[in-house]
Structures are given as structure tokens and as C-alpha cells.
Amino acid sequence: MGTTQLESVPEPKYWHLKTVLSEALDSEFSVGEILPNERDLAARFGVARATLRQALEQLELEGRLQRRRGVGTTVAPPRVGVAVGTEQHAWPGAAGDAWQPVDCEQTIPPAVVAAALDSGADEPVHVVRRSRMSHGQRVATELLYIPAASVPGLTAIDAPSGPARARAVLRELQHLSQESQDRSVELGSARADDAKDLDRLPGSPVLVVTTRFAAEGRTAVLSVATYRADTCRLTFGDSTGVEIHHDPERQAS
């Protein structure tokens, strides 16, 4: 065929825009620098603001940009690696883990959680809330579901709620001997309360890490940890993790 292949599959404007912006970020901007506002940027590229926003959204999803209402759009630092797989046979709350107890209450868990705990559906459990900092920033919140059977020695002498209670529950947990732990990671969107903790808007993308700790043949603890997907790279395994980000579309030649 002697004919020239001219854009038989024209790429969407926002996609092209994203590529252009991405290259500009690499070459002309430095971390923390603020970009022109959306209206100006849209005008500069000759597109509607909604189209420009579609490109910005993807760049934010990829961790290249950070947008804050009322403030502006800034160039994001590279994602921070947060270790998830380390403490192999330790319980939550073991010495030196990265989490900070926030609160604790005793309630009936959601149906899906009760099922995973294979406890009765109406059985109340301890729910410990913790948060995790990294590089001076809140990167995750966690809910720990702990059946009463997992902390038999727990007394009522401590405060019925609050950080002190949370620490008491976790302390009691250390007495169990752990058999195994299963972990899974999936994409989710932040619930209202998690979003608030993470300083994001509700619905922002998060990585949900669900861990089930087993002891004495049953599920002793269920942890649901919610990490900011825009700023976090979850690392597993032996060492500190690889650092590969935003693969350029084309290979260097």
C-alpha cells in the first residue's frame, strides 16, 4: 500500500494533552512547583476546561500531580515506598510497627467482615482504628476487627474507648501464637471517613490491603488498611523495593 497511514485511530485530545503535560513536568518543572490554574492551562492548549481536567486527573492518578481545592495544582514528589509485607509473624501492635493507635470501640461488624471472621453475624467485635505516617504525611488508615475470643484476658479496667483502650487490646493480642497471615491488595475508593483521615476527597483512589491473621485454627484478626493510591507505592519482600515510575510510553531508541 502506497498510502500514508494518517491517524486512522486518532487519539483523544485529553490523552495527547496528558503526554504533552507529562513531558513538560519532566523537563520544565520541579517538585513542589505550582502549575498555572486550570482555566489558564485550558486556554493555553485551546481545549475546554473539562478536557484539560481529564488529563490532570490521570496525571494525579499516576502520582505525578497533586491538586488541592482552593490552593492549586502542584508537581508531586515521587511516590514513597511503604513496607507492607515485613513483620512476617508479628501481630498488629507489635513493638516497632509503623502504626499509631487512634481509637477503639466495640460494635457489630459489617456483614462481609463477620463472614471473614467466621464468627456469628451478630457477634460484637473490638474495632481498633490506627493510622500510619510516612515522610511526615498521613499515608494510611486501618480498621482492625478483633473478635472478643482473640483477647480473652482483656479486662474492663482501662478506658472503654480511645487510644489507651486500643493499646490495651493490641497488647492482649500479642499473647496468641500466630499461624499464618493472608494478604490481598485491591483498588478502592475512599469512604467519607477514610478520606477525611487521609486528607483527600471522598472517592479518591486508594489501595485497600486486607490481611487476615490466623491463630488456633480460626481468624484472630482482620485488618483492612487503606493507603493513598496517589502517593504510595506498597513494597513487599526482602528489601526496600524497586523504584520504577511513569514508564515513558515509548522506549528509548
Place this chain on the structure above:
Amino acid sequence: MGTTQLESVPEPKYWHLKTVLSEALDSEFSVGEILPNERDLAARFGVARATLRQALEQLELEGRLQRRRGVGTTVAPPRVGVAVGTEQHAWPGAAGDAWQPVDCEQTIPPAVVAAALDSGADEPVHVVRRSRMSHGQRVATELLYIPAASVPGLTAIDAPSGPARARAVLRELQHLSQESQDRSVELGSARADDAKDLDRLPGSPVLVVTTRFAAEGRTAVLSVATYRADTCRLTFGDSTGVEIHHDPERQAS
């Protein structure tokens, strides 16, 4: 306070819409069923189509819906758990792994990859492309970057490219003795070629699993695997993984 708290923080329409739809999906629809089209749905809820789409986008992100251009919107099955952390000290291509070699070529890697391989920036490497099926569906594509030094016994007698070549490279890899492997997981958006492999549109959310395999004190293989974030739940560790999805916003009472 005797006053009634009336929506001092009114939630966005699309957020409320998402909640309503989510509940409808739980109670009134079954997996695979097709929803009314976007124009009808928008009219039914009295919102603009763009607003309705914002709700649908989030539900798709959470793996509750599947949308296909020209076809319609269907209720998605629960996410499939795909094991990522199993073969602890095995190389890619070891007997019984879940991957299928697709192609192989020898090129200069992107700069970020070259850096992670700590090889010279202009050093060509073998790039093996593989794909992974699960439950009859393509769930991931992978690029393996393998420096020539990692496969010293490789001969040129096989085809210079194609699946046969890929298998030859992987076979050669098994001779090395592995020291460690690091893994990390982060959110990304599908590049054009990956999107095609995964039967998604470019830019759709993916989970990028980067694994570095070490041998003889250096990086022997770098794997960048791209999983469909809408359909996959990545599982690690001892067993098959927990199954918790779409936590209802409020706890059961």
C-alpha cells in the same frame, strides 16, 4: 443543641447517586445483567449524563460495573483473586507458573529500567512479553527485562523473536541461583499497548507490580506486570486470600 443538623455539608449529587446505584446493584440486579443505558439512567435520576457518568466511573473503579463501548453497562462479577506472592524463590518461567510467553525482542530499555538494572544506559536487554489468564479472562500483561549477562548460555540458534525465543530466554534463566526478590505494587494507568492486551481503553486503572530478582549480587531480572485493577484482587502470602469487597458505608446495627 436543639437545632437540627440540615446538610451543613451537602454531599455531591454523583456521590449520592453512587450510593443509590450501589444499593440497587446489591438488591435488584444479578451478575451479568445489563443496566439501562446512560441517557435513560440520567433522565430517571434527573441529572445530566456527565453527572451520572461520574457515579458509574467510580462504581467501575470499585469493580462493581463493567462498561463496554457499543455494548452497554453490565453488573460485574466479584473480583478474582490472583496470586502474586507464591513462587518464593523461583524465576519467571519456572514450571507451573501462571504466565504465557508471548514475544521476545532485544532492545535498549527505558532509562528508568536501565537504572533499576544498574546496567549501562545503552546496554541492550532481552525484553520478554508474557500474559496471564485467570478464569478465562486476560488479567495481566508483563514485560520482563533481562540483561544479556543473566543468560550467558543463550545461543542464537533459536528464532530471534516470538514465543519460542521467549521460552529459550526463560529456560536459560533457571540456571542462575536466586538470592532475593523485591516487589512493589502501585496504581497506574494502562499504556496504549497494555490496554489493548487487557481489552481495556488506554488510561484505565491498573495495578503495576514491579519485581526485581537478584542473583550474584546484582539485578538479574526486572519484571513489570500490569494487572486490570477493575477485575483483580492481588493476593499474597500463605493461602488464597481474604474476600472483602465494597464495604458498605455504614456499619450494620
Place this chain on the structure above:
DNA sequence: AAGTGGTCTAGACCACATA
């Protein structure tokens, strides 16, 4: 040809942060 989801426009108003 008809129907679907995907892209795009040119506006408007709102919530939030900052000065």
C-alpha cells in the same frame, strides 16, 4: 441503521483556602 458508551464544549455555580 440503530444504539451504546467515549469525548468534547462553553458555560454556570459551589466549596474551600488564603490574604
Place this chain on the structure above:
DNA sequence: ATGTGGTCTAGACCACTTC
């Protein structure tokens, strides 16, 4: 008060699948 990003509208046209 001003400026930012976030939400929302009512259209239009395009790409794709199916009939």
C-alpha cells in the same frame, strides 16, 4: 474579597458493536 479546584448542566459529535 479573590482565586483555586470541584461539581453540574445541556447539549453535540465520535467510535464501536450489533442487528
